[in-house]
Amino acid sequence: MNPISLRRNLAALFEARVAAAPHAEAVVCGEVRLTAAELNGRANALARRLLTAGVGPESPVAVLMERSADVAVATLAVVKAGGAYVPLHPAYPVARMRAILDQAGARIVLTDTAHAGHELAEHAASLTVGDDTDPENPGLDIAADRLAYVMFTSGSTGAPKGVGVTHRNILSFAADHRWREHDRVLSHSSFAFDASTYELWVPLLNGGVVVMAPPGAVDAGTVARMLDDERITAAFMTTGLFNVLAEEAPELLARIPSLWTGGEAAHPAAMERIVLADGIVHNAYGPTENTTFSVSYPVEKPPSGAVPIGRPLDAVGVHVLDGNLRPADEGELYLTGEQLARGYLGRPDLTAERFVACPHGEPGTRMYRTGDLVRRLPDGDLEFVGRADGxxxxxxxxxxxxxxxxxxxxxxxxxxxxxxxxxxxxxxxxxxxxxxxxxxxxxxxxxxxxxxxxxxxxxxxxxxxxxxxxxxxxxxxxxxxxxxxxxxxxxxxxxxxxxxxx
Known part of the structure; x- marks a missing residue:
C-alpha cells in the first residue's frame, strides 16, 4: 500500500486500494465477506442514491444501523457522495436522536432493514442500504479539509455537541506508523463512539480487513471465537471492557498481537495480568476532538505504579501548560497537529472556548484545551493526573x-x-x-x-x-x-x- 497522502480524500485513497488489489478481503461480518471491489461497488451504488437525494459537499447524513457490513458500505458511500456521516446508536432515546438530527441539520437517515421503519423516518427522509453495485466511482473532487463525519458527545450543558472531523484529520490518524501490523482489526465498538474511526478507517485505508463482531455485547467467548476463526491481529477495548476481560481471561487477551485500551484511567492490575500472560497492551488516550487516539504507551512489563499514557502519535503535538499557558512539568494538556478537528458543528462559541490560539507554534496554529491534567515524566512520557475540572x-x-x-x-x-x-x-x-x-x-x-x-x-x-x-x-x-x-x-x-x- 502506498503511503497515505494528506492532500487526497478518503474515497480516493480507498479507490486506489481497490485498483491495486480488487480481490483482497476488506470486510468480514459472519458469513458476509466483501472484497475491496465488492465493498467499493456497493458503496458506489449507495453514493449515487445519496447524490440523487440531494447530498452535496458536507451534507450531514445520519446513519442508524446495527453492527454489520452495511456500516462499512454506508460510511464509504457518504464520503464518496461528499457528505459527512452522523452516527446514531440504535439504543439512543428517540428524543436524543431527533436532537442530534436537528443540531446537525441532517435531513436523510441511512438505515439497515431492521431500522427501516424507525420513528426517525417521520423526522427525516429514510434510505435503506441495499445490495446494488456500481463499478463506476462517483469521482467527485472532494477537498481534504471537507468534513467526513460529525460525532456527537455529551455536553456540559446537558445537550450533545457535534465534533466535526475532516478527511485530512482521518488520513493523518490512519497514516500513523503504529498501524503497520493492524491488518485484521476487530470492529466491535458502537459506530457512535470515536473508536469506530480506528476500527474502520485504519484497515480500509491501509489494505487491511475490518473484522466485525456479531451484534450485541462482546465477551470473552466472542473474542476467543474471532481469534480462532478470523485471525484478529489488533483490537481496541474501552477500559471498562478491558478490565472485565483481563480479569476473566488474561491469556485470551494476551493472544491479540496488538491490543489497545483507553477511555478512562488505566487499571495497573489489569495491565499486569496481560503482561504476566506474555502479552503487550497499549494504553491509549485521546479526545474525540483530536480524532480518536492522541498518545499511547506500550505496557511491556508489570507496572510498578500509575501507567503512563505515553507519547504522541505521528501527527499530534502536545503541550503541557500552566494557567498562564507557559510550559510546565505538570499542567493542563493541550493538543495540536493535523488530527485536530475543525470544531463543534454550529457552535462557534464553544469552539472558540476549547480550540484556542497556540502561543508556541507558527502564527495561526490552533490547540485544543483538553481539560485533563498530566505530568511529563523524566523520560518524556506523559502521565495522566486527573481532570482540571474533575x-x-x-x-x-x-x-x-x-x-x-x-x-x-x-x-x-x-x-x-x-x-x-x-x-x-x-x-x-x-x-x-x-x-x-x-x-x-x-x-x-x-x-x-x-x-x-x-x-x-x-x-x-x-x-x-x-x-x-x-x-x-x-x-x-x-x-x-x-x-x-x-x-x-x-x-x-x-x-x-x-x-x-x-
Missing amino acids: QVKIRGFRIELGEIEATLARHPEVAQVAVLAREDRPGDRRLVAYLVPRAADAGPGADTGELADRVRRAAGETLPAYMVPSAFVVLAALPLNHNGKVDRRALPAPETTASGTA
Missing part, C-alpha cells in the same frame, strides 16, 4: 476522585473500582466507592461486607480520612454505557449503613 468538594476539602480510585484499585482483592460524590439526601454529600471483587474472591459464600471493610482499612493507610469513602458498594460488575465506559449514572445508591452490598 475535583469535588466534601466538607470544605477539594478532592480528586481519580486519586481515590487509583488507591482502591491497588488492593489485591479488587478487580474494578469507581468512586462518586453523591448527594442522595439534600445536604448529605459523601464519597461512595463501588467495588468489583476479583473472580477468585467473589465465589459463593464470599462476604462482601468484609471485603468492603478490608478495602476501607487499606485505603485509610494511605489516604487522609476525608478522602476515604464513607460507603462501599460491592457489585458483580460495573454498569457500562453504549460506548463501553462506566455508566456512572447507573451506579446504585448505597445502603444507609457505612458498608453496602448490591
Whole structure:
C-alpha cells in the first residue's frame, strides 16, 4: 500500500486500494465477506442514491444501523457522495436522536432493514442500504479539509455537541506508523463512539480487513471465537471492557498481537495480568476532538505504579501548560497537529472556548484545551493526573476522585473500582466507592461486607480520612454505557449503613 497522502480524500485513497488489489478481503461480518471491489461497488451504488437525494459537499447524513457490513458500505458511500456521516446508536432515546438530527441539520437517515421503519423516518427522509453495485466511482473532487463525519458527545450543558472531523484529520490518524501490523482489526465498538474511526478507517485505508463482531455485547467467548476463526491481529477495548476481560481471561487477551485500551484511567492490575500472560497492551488516550487516539504507551512489563499514557502519535503535538499557558512539568494538556478537528458543528462559541490560539507554534496554529491534567515524566512520557475540572468538594476539602480510585484499585482483592460524590439526601454529600471483587474472591459464600471493610482499612493507610469513602458498594460488575465506559449514572445508591452490598 502506498503511503497515505494528506492532500487526497478518503474515497480516493480507498479507490486506489481497490485498483491495486480488487480481490483482497476488506470486510468480514459472519458469513458476509466483501472484497475491496465488492465493498467499493456497493458503496458506489449507495453514493449515487445519496447524490440523487440531494447530498452535496458536507451534507450531514445520519446513519442508524446495527453492527454489520452495511456500516462499512454506508460510511464509504457518504464520503464518496461528499457528505459527512452522523452516527446514531440504535439504543439512543428517540428524543436524543431527533436532537442530534436537528443540531446537525441532517435531513436523510441511512438505515439497515431492521431500522427501516424507525420513528426517525417521520423526522427525516429514510434510505435503506441495499445490495446494488456500481463499478463506476462517483469521482467527485472532494477537498481534504471537507468534513467526513460529525460525532456527537455529551455536553456540559446537558445537550450533545457535534465534533466535526475532516478527511485530512482521518488520513493523518490512519497514516500513523503504529498501524503497520493492524491488518485484521476487530470492529466491535458502537459506530457512535470515536473508536469506530480506528476500527474502520485504519484497515480500509491501509489494505487491511475490518473484522466485525456479531451484534450485541462482546465477551470473552466472542473474542476467543474471532481469534480462532478470523485471525484478529489488533483490537481496541474501552477500559471498562478491558478490565472485565483481563480479569476473566488474561491469556485470551494476551493472544491479540496488538491490543489497545483507553477511555478512562488505566487499571495497573489489569495491565499486569496481560503482561504476566506474555502479552503487550497499549494504553491509549485521546479526545474525540483530536480524532480518536492522541498518545499511547506500550505496557511491556508489570507496572510498578500509575501507567503512563505515553507519547504522541505521528501527527499530534502536545503541550503541557500552566494557567498562564507557559510550559510546565505538570499542567493542563493541550493538543495540536493535523488530527485536530475543525470544531463543534454550529457552535462557534464553544469552539472558540476549547480550540484556542497556540502561543508556541507558527502564527495561526490552533490547540485544543483538553481539560485533563498530566505530568511529563523524566523520560518524556506523559502521565495522566486527573481532570482540571474533575475535583469535588466534601466538607470544605477539594478532592480528586481519580486519586481515590487509583488507591482502591491497588488492593489485591479488587478487580474494578469507581468512586462518586453523591448527594442522595439534600445536604448529605459523601464519597461512595463501588467495588468489583476479583473472580477468585467473589465465589459463593464470599462476604462482601468484609471485603468492603478490608478495602476501607487499606485505603485509610494511605489516604487522609476525608478522602476515604464513607460507603462501599460491592457489585458483580460495573454498569457500562453504549460506548463501553462506566455508566456512572447507573451506579446504585448505597445502603444507609457505612458498608453496602448490591
